[in-house]
Amino acid sequence: MEADAIVIGAGLAGLTATRELKQAGWTVRLLEARERVGGRLKGYALGDGKAVDLGGEYFGDKSTLIAETARSVGVERFSTYDDGERVAFVNGKRFTYGGLIPLRLGPVALPDFGRAVLKIERLARRVPPDRPWTAPDAEKLDSQTFWSWCRRNVATAPARAFLTMAVEAAYCAGPADLSMLHVLTYANASGGFRYLLEVTKGIQRYRFDGGAHSVADKLAARLPDELRTGAVVRGIEQRSDSVVVSGPGFTARARFVVVAVPVTLAGRIAYTPALAGFRDQLTQRMPAGSAIKCLAIYDEPFWRADGRSGQVTSTDGPFRVAFDTSPADGSPGVLSAFVTGRAARTLTLLSPAERRSAVLDGLAKGLGPRAAKVVDFVEQNWLDEEFTRGCYHGYATPGTLTAHGPALRAPIGRIHWAGTETGVHQLGSMGGAIDSGRRAARELLARERGERPAGRRAEELTGHVQ
Numbered sequence: 296m297e298a299d300a301i302v303i304g305a306g307l308a309g310l311t312a313t314r315e316l317k318q319a320g321w322t323v324r325l326l327e328a329r330e331r332v333g334g335r336l337k338g339y340a341l342g343d344g345k346a347v348d349l350g351g352e353y354f355g356d357k358s359t360l361i362a363e364t365a366r367s368v369g370v371e372r373f374s375t376y377d378d379g380e381r382v383a384f385v386n387g388k389r390f391t392y393g394g395l396i397p398l399r400l401g402p403v404a405l406p407d408f409g410r411a412v413l414k415i416e417r418l419a420r421r422v423p424p425d426r427p428w429t430a431p432d433a434e435k436l437d438s439q440t441f442w443s444w445c446r447r448n449v450a451t452a453p454a455r456a457f458l459t460m461a462v463e464a465a466y467c468a469g470p471a472d473l474s475m476l477h478v479l480t481y482a483n484a485s486g487g488f489r490y491l492l493e494v495t496k497g498i499q500r501y502r503f504d505g506g507a508h509s510v511a512d513k514l515a516a517r518l519p520d521e522l523r524t525g526a527v528v529r530g531i532e533q534r535s536d537s538v539v540v541s542g543p544g545f546t547a548r549a550r551f552v553v554v555a556v557p558v559t560l561a562g563r564i565a566y567t568p569a570l571a572g573f574r575d576q577l578t579q580r581m582p583a584g585s586a587i588k589c590l591a592i593y594d595e596p597f598w599r600a601d602g603r604s605g606q607v608t609s610t611d612g613p614f615r616v617a618f619d620t621s622p623a624d625g626s627p628g629v630l631s632a633f634v635t636g637r638a639a640r641t642l643t644l645l646s647p648a649e650r651r652s653a654v655l656d657g658l659a660k661g662l663g664p665r666a667a668k669v670v671d672f673v674e675q676n677w678l679d680e681e682f683t684r685g686c687y688h689g690y691a692t693p694g695t696l697t698a699h700g701p702a703l704r705a706p707i708g709r710i711h712w713a714g715t716e717t718g719v720h721q722l723g724s725m726g727g728a729i730d731s732g733r734r735a736a737r738e739l740l741a742r743e744r745g746e747r748p749a750g751r752r753a754e755e756l757t758g759h760v761q
């Protein structure tokens with residue numbers, strides 16, 4: 296046998312699983328399709344040793360796993376810049392404000408928004424992130440989209456627009472795409488719905504000095520014998536005593552395999568024997584969100600001197616939200632515009648020049664004409680990435696969690712599943728990836744001790760024994 300385990304995908308999930316198994320004395324091969332590690336974490340070098348993130352970036356006080364992992368490899372954090380006024384465009388009207396929502400939204404819309412957030416918060420608390428299908432009213436919640444829920448529960452147009460904008464920015468999907476049960480699961484796993492939307496008081500409180508991708512780079516640097524990049528896995532064959540993993544130019548054999556790639560991409564690998572339909576159907580129902588992250592780079596963060604935080608939100612503009620993502624010392628000035636959900640689907644059809652002009656125009660409307668005068672503009676279209684195919688995470692469409700949720704983590708024969716979508720703590724985020732990698736490693740180590748894997752196996756759930 297070549298190795299005890301093969302791990303597919305060197306994002307945070309696969310890197311974590313590999314690290315844990317190696318520490319337990321296992322021999323591991325970590326196969327990564329790209330020529331870099333980090334997956335949905337990717338950096339952009341600004342010069343002078345500084346870098347910013349084109350992928351995952353923020354974390355909060357409740358994000359204990361990513362904080363702990365970063366500490367273990369010596370990556371420091373700093374506070375997100377969040378001083379000064381914010382700008383919002385709601386159904387074409389411009390507001391400046393502090394806090395979560397513009398107070399001038401109106402005397403009826405404001406309490407309407409507040410009530411809706413409270414309602415979602417209460418519902419989310421009742422959804423266990425590890426088994427959302429067991430939540431009270433799970434089927435009812437899973438048969439609604441976020442949009443249909445809003446139509447029943449949010450009375451005013453501005454409150455509805457602001458709420459769906461916030462969800463589109465946080466989940467990268469249109470409100471009509473998302474199962475309400477998924478919205479609640481993700482919110483509860485993240486630390487709460489309001490927490491998910493907040494900056495300083497929420498999940499966007501901190502960033503990593505040198506970028507979040509440097510956590511992945513440093514984890515990988517400790518796995519030189521395990522990691523192989525440029526290894527695109529196309530097939531997984533289960534045999535009675537082993538599993539054979541193959542791709543162009545390589546074949547590897549081990550006792551077990553951990554598939555640590557996004558759910559949709561896991562469904563594109565060819566399995567022999569074919570995967571139980573129950574699991575394959577899950578991979579057809581958890582599409583990746585849609586996001587293009589754009590960096591507008593300036594000599595300095597000029598908006599700070601104007602008393603602005605740099606945050607611009609828009610219910611109908613080219614991006615849903617933009618933040619000040621300058622390095623810790625504020626030089627150079629960087630704004631990150633998140634083109635997400637329906638906006639991403641529209642803007643992906645434009646040429647890069649048209650996209651740049653649309654995004655800069657949106658920033659200039661929010662922060663003044665200086666915002667259009669960039670020294671550099673960089674975009675990362677995650678929809679186009681062959682080994683990601685969208686982000687921030689794979690979301691559940693209506694009916695998926697109640698019908699196929701148990702297949703998310705259930706091992707199939709010698710195949711175990713990781714990846715942020717299978718995490719529990721902060722699923723969908725960096726923390727979820729780490730949580731899933733640790734859990735997958737624990738499952739393998741438990742099998743070694745002769746224990747049954749935690750949770751039920753897919754073949755038991757389906758009666759389909761492989």
Ligand SMILES: Cc1cc2nc3c(=O)[nH]c(=O)nc-3n(C[C@H](O)[C@H](O)[C@H](O)COP(=O)(O)OP(=O)(O)OC[C@H]3O[C@@H](n4cnc5c(N)ncnc54)[C@H](O)[C@@H]3O)c2cc1C
Pocket residue numbers: 303304305306307308309326327328329332333334335336349350351352353354526527528529555556557560564586588677682683686687688713714715716723724725726727728
């Ligand atoms: C724009 C953006 C913003 C985000 N913002 C945040 C944020 O602020 N905070 C936060 O916590 N999270 C954020 N996220 C989400 C976070 O980045 C992800 O949840 C996390 O990085 C996922 O890690 P993973 O290991 O599960 O998957 P991935 O990072 O996707 O890793 C999977 C790996 O598998 C590889 N792979 C795929 N197919 C194959 C194959 N066939 N063979 C071999 N290898 C393969 C890929 O190349 C990749 O390296 C964001 C993501 C994006 C893209």
